[in-house]
Amino acid sequence: xxxxxxxxxxxxxxxxxxxxxxxxxxxxxxxxxxxxxxxxxxxxxxxxxxxxxxxxxxxxxxxxxxxxxxxxxxxxxxxxxxxxxxxxxxxxxxxxxxxxxxxxxxxxxxxxxxxxxxxxxxxxxxxxxxxxxxxxxxxxxxxxxxxxxxxxxxxxxxxxxxxxxxxxxxxxxxxxxxxxxxxxxxxxxxxxxxxxxxxxxxxxxxxxxxxxxxxxxxxxxxxxxxxxxxxxxxxxxxxxxxxxxxxxxxxxxxxxxxxxxxxxxxxxxxxxxxxxxxxxxxxxxxxxxxxxxxxxxxxxxxxxxxxxxxxxxxxxxxxxxxxxxxxxxxxxxxxxxxxxxxxxxxxxx
Numbered sequence: 001x002x003x004x005x006x007x008x009x010x011x012x013x014x015x016x017x018x019x020x021x022x023x024x025x026x027x028x029x030x031x032x033x034x035x036x037x038x039x040x041x042x043x044x045x046x047x048x049x050x051x052x053x054x055x056x057x058x059x060x061x062x063x064x065x066x067x068x069x070x071x072x073x074x075x076x077x078x079x080x081x082x083x084x085x086x087x088x089x090x091x092x093x094x095x096x097x098x099x100x101x102x103x104x105x106x107x108x109x110x111x112x113x114x115x116x117x118x119x120x121x122x123x124x125x126x127x128x129x130x131x132x133x134x135x136x137x138x139x140x141x142x143x144x145x146x147x148x149x150x151x152x153x154x155x156x157x158x159x160x161x162x163x164x165x166x167x168x169x170x171x172x173x174x175x176x177x178x179x180x181x182x183x184x185x186x187x188x189x190x191x192x193x194x195x196x197x198x199x200x201x202x203x204x205x206x207x208x209x210x211x212x213x214x215x216x217x218x219x220x221x222x223x224x225x226x227x228x229x230x231x232x233x234x235x236x237x238x239x240x241x242x243x244x245x246x247x248x249x250x251x252x253x254x255x256x257x258x259x260x261x262x263x264x265x266x267x268x269x270x271x272x273x274x275x276x277x278x279x280x281x282x283x284x285x286x287x288x289x290x291x292x293x294x295x296x297x298x299x300x301x302x303x304x305x306x307x308x309x310x311x312x313x314x315x316x317x318x319x320x321x322x323x324x325x326x327x328x329x330x331x332x333x334x335x336x337x338x339x340x341x342x343x344x345x346x347x348x349x
Contacts, residue, residue: 287301
């Protein structure tokens with residue numbers, strides 16, 4: 001019969017070295033007030049026994065919880081999960097956050113909070129009290145919810161605001177939305193498109209305005225008009241379909257659309273087919289997000305690839321290495337990229 005390997009605990013290390021649990025914990029956490037000889041003795045025992053510090057052991061020092069908490073929008077996240085539409089925001093957030101936390105001996109946890117809830121303060125307050133995180137990552141629209149940011153600031157918890165450049169407490173990170181929209185628009189102009197429309201996201205997200213700004217700036221640089229070429233959706237399929245139908249009906253000469261989410265781009269693709277338009281021969285499409293589903297549409301969609309994992313990783317690095325002390329003087333921008341596929345082509349004559 002195979003022997004079951006016994007799990008080595010912090011108590012085993014303490015007994016091996018003849019010191020207290022608190023002393024072992026201070027060595028694990030790099031804490032003060034441990035003599036060099038004792039520190040070396042404890043570390044040698046850790047190495048010899050193959051001890052891997054648990055979260056509980058790390059927290060015994062009382063100074064840190066070794067938890068980074070990410071807050072995501074409850075309503076939109078649950079809708080995406082239930083509808084299984086191929087969105088992967090949370091997956092990418094976990095990819096960047098978990099790997100970076102693990103490198104530093106931390107754990108990342110995710111809480112879903114409804115930003116519109118009257119109970120948001122109680123809901124978030126309960127999570128903070130239970131987990132006592134060393135830092136919090138806020139994703140849109142939570143990153144611009146003053147009730148949430150004021151609560152974190154009042155409790156002295158360092159936090160990162162992704163998708164926000166507004167002055168105030170917390171570290172500010174963006175994913176180059178204005179530059180990404182400018183890149184997409186400029187590429188379409190290079191392909192000869194003269195009537196390039198945009199389906200923007202809702203105004204409650206600052207990034208929606210940034211994308212509109214980048215689109216308009218690129219049009220102006222190319223000597224093109226934006227009149228009648230803007231519609232707004234909520235990032236979802238239904239509003240994307242309404243926006244695309246309005247744009248194509250109002251602008252018979254329209255040859256390109258940039259949609260501010262993959263779901264709205266999929267809707268525009270379907271509306272184009274309903275109207276007898278071929279993509280990309282009659283209409284070029286560029287999407288934002290680059291979630292897995294856009295690779296399997298017909299045709300596969302050209303998309304702005306948002307660096308979600310890298311942005312969250314940068315936020316985690318800042319919170320852990322700098323302790324979130326103070327505010328970053330500058331907005332940390334992680335640039336997006338354009339992934340070209342078969343939904344874009346030179347404009348028709």
